[in-house]
Amino acid sequence: MPRLEGPVHFRAAGFAPKDRAWASAATLLGLLAMWQASASFGLIKSLFLPPPVAIATALWHLTVSGELWKHLSASLMRLFVGWTLGTVFGVGMGLAVGLWSALRSPGMAIVAALFPIPKIALVPLFIIWFGIGEGSKIATLAFGVFFPTVIATAGGVDNVARGLIRMGQSFGLSTGAIVRGIILPGALPAILSGFRVTTSIAIVLLVAAEMIGAERGIGAFVLSAGNLYDTDNLLAGIVVLSVLGLIVAWIIGRLERALLSWR
Amino acid sequence: MMGLRLILEQVSHAYRDLSVLDGITLTAAPGEVLVLVGPSGCGKSTLLGIMGGMLAATGGTVSVTGEVAADCLNPLTYVFQDFALLPWRSVAGNIDLVLRARLPKAERQARIAEVLALTNLTEFAGAWPRQLSGGMRQRVGIARALAVRPACLLMDEPLSALDAQTRDLLLDEFAAIIARAGTTTVYVTHNLKEAVRLGHQIVVLSRRPGRIRATVRIDRALTDRTARDPDLLVIGEELWRMIRDDAAAAERERVDAPA
Numbered sequence: 049m050p051r052l053e054g055p056v057h058f059r060a061a062g063f064a065p066k067d068r069a070w071a072s073a074a075t076l077l078g079l080l081a082m083w084q085a086s087a088s089f090g091l092i093k094s095l096f097l098p099p100p101v102a103i104a105t106a107l108w109h110l111t112v113s114g115e116l117w118k119h120l121s122a123s124l125m126r127l128f129v130g131w132t133l134g135t136v137f138g139v140g141m142g143l144a145v146g147l148w149s150a151l152r153s154p155g156m157a158i159v160a161a162l163f164p165i166p167k168i169a170l171v172p173l174f175i176i177w178f179g180i181g182e183g184s185k186i187a188t189l190a191f192g193v194f195f196p197t198v199i200a201t202a203g204g205v206d207n208v209a210r211g212l213i214r215m216g217q218s219f220g221l222s223t224g225a226i227v228r229g230i231i232l233p234g235a236l237p238a239i240l241s242g243f244r245v246t247t248s249i250a251i252v253l254l255v256a257a258e259m260i261g262a263e264r265g266i267g268a269f270v271l272s273a274g275n276l277y278d279t280d281n282l283l284a285g286i287v288v289l290s291v292l293g294l295i296v297a298w299i300i301g302r303l304e305r306a307l308l309s310w311r
Numbered sequence: 312m313m314g315l316r317l318i319l320e321q322v323s324h325a326y327r328d329l330s331v332l333d334g335i336t337l338t339a340a341p342g343e344v345l346v347l348v349g350p351s352g353c354g355k356s357t358l359l360g361i362m363g364g365m366l367a368a369t370g371g372t373v374s375v376t377g378e379v380a381a382d383c384l385n386p387l388t389y390v391f392q393d394f395a396l397l398p399w400r401s402v403a404g405n406i407d408l409v410l411r412a413r414l415p416k417a418e419r420q421a422r423i424a425e426v427l428a429l430t431n432l433t434e435f436a437g438a439w440p441r442q443l444s445g446g447m448r449q450r451v452g453i454a455r456a457l458a459v460r461p462a463c464l465l466m467d468e469p470l471s472a473l474d475a476q477t478r479d480l481l482l483d484e485f486a487a488i489i490a491r492a493g494t495t496t497v498y499v500t501h502n503l504k505e506a507v508r509l510g511h512q513i514v515v516l517s518r519r520p521g522r523i524r525a526t527v528r529i530d531r532a533l534t535d536r537t538a539r540d541p542d543l544l545v546i547g548e549e550l551w552r553m554i555r556d557d558a559a560a561a562e563r564e565r566v567d568a569p570a
């Protein structure tokens with residue numbers, strides 16, 4: 049019979065990745081430093097890829113001249129209005145689809161048919177419907193945000209434990225009280241993680257829509273800089289978009305922490 | 312007299328082709344604890360669901376008669392085996408949910424404080440369910456049920472998710488609470504110790520399709536019993552003899568049944 053002797057070793061290490069904020073920052077800063085260094089030592093031509101310092105300078109000029117704010121404010125307004133519209137209607141439709149059989153199959157059929165359409169392809173149509181101004185851009189965003197929100201919300205509603213809903217019914221709660229007290233909060237984690245997806249989609253669509261017939265907006269600015277091969281300004285615009293994405297993600301993170309503190 | 316009488320007449324139930332209950336006729340008198348025992352799968356949960364209006368029986372009638380206190384918000388009230396607490400609401404918030412929209416705020420707070428005191432949870436009013444032990448969670452379930460001042464409590468194996476020590480402690484608490492509140496109670500259990508500790512009327516169901524095999528009455532007040540009373544243990548033995556063969560057969564059936 050084989051003999052076993054000796055201490056028992058700990059073997060449950062790993063598979064538990066930790067978040068380290070300093071490592072994220074260090075990675076980005078390290079990449080920036082390498083980028084700048086390769087430009088400074090002449091390894092990369094500045095038209096080919098402008099160095100960080102040039103981009104920062106361009107950003108600075110854009111900020112002091114008020115040019116940046118002109119474009120950014122137009123973009124933020126579209127982003128806010130378009131995303132909010134898409135989200136409000138999307139959550140409403142997702143709840144309806146998740147709650148009522150009469151709406152479920154028709155709603156999901158519509159979503160399945162329209163979700164895969166690249167919304168950019170519809171921009172000309174939206175321009176005809178809503179005009180070349182703000183209407184078509186906001187519609188593009190709202191439309192793009194609507195479908196993933198429906199899917200996230202309906203999925204969240206489906207995943208609310210049936211036992212909790214039965215509990216509410218057994219206490220004689222009204223439908224409204226069950227939706228407000230049990231279903232919405234139960235679906236909230238799924239809805240909020242949907243926000244992460246839809247805000248990114250919204251930013252992508254925003255830029256695309258602004259590239260088609262807009263004078264103001266980060267997308268329009270990036271496009272005109274690109275047409276002139278003004279790569280400093282082009283990348284400055286892209287940095288603004290990236291920072292915008294980071295800020296939005298941070299806001300959603302805060303929202304999750306505030307609303308889902310029970311987890 | 313105050314209190315609700317629950318009357319079942321010839322209640323049958325089938326899930327599609329599977330006949331689960333057959334001709335159940337019984338009455339729970341006001342203030343009485345009716346315990347349902349029987350082998351696994353005999354239809355106890357189904358019967359309780361039918362009693363509480365959570366399931367429509369395929370045959371027979373269920374009715375209630377009697378006077379309900381003016382402050383009763385939900386005459387037939389469940390206590391769930393898996394507690395069914397909302398994880399995103401505190402202990403007090405979980406109770407508040409079922410009172411909301413029916414009582415003014417001050418009255419809600421008074422009731423919450425009262426039932427938390429009754430279930431020894433006052434200190435935990437602000438705690439999240441995940442911070443509580445299983446026994447405490449079930450006490451919250453009890454507190455929530457009592458907060459609506461039910462005329463009839465329906466409990467489906469409320470202790471079965473708990474460990475043996477917690478079960479013994481809560482069993483005595485249940486007995487005290489039920490005796491004090493005087494609500495008609497239907498209590499489903501596998502555990503014959505619980506059955507003789509709480510039951511005024513113990514209904515033994517047969518293997519599926521569940522029929523009433525026997526009814527045992529114990530007239531002693533709940534406050535005058537303990538789970539270790541020798542005569543109650545004897546009754547428990549008797550009940551066990553009645554369901555043992557059925558239980559073994561049900562267990563075999565479960566294992567043998569093709570997937």
Ligand SMILES: Nc1ncnc2c1ncn2[C@@H]1O[C@H](COP(=O)(O)OP(=O)(O)OP(=O)(O)O)[C@@H](O)[C@H]1O
Pocket residue numbers: 326329331350351352353354355356357358501519
């Ligand atoms: N929703 C359902 N659909 C189909 N069959 C069901 C359903 N619920 C229960 N059954 C079947 O009905 C029978 C009775 O189930 P029930 O849950 O009432 O038994 P029980 O006496 O409570 O059992 P246990 O003691 O294990 O809790 C079982 O055979 C079960 O498989």
Ligand SMILES: [Mg+2]
Pocket residue numbers: 355356357
């Ligand atoms: Mg059961």
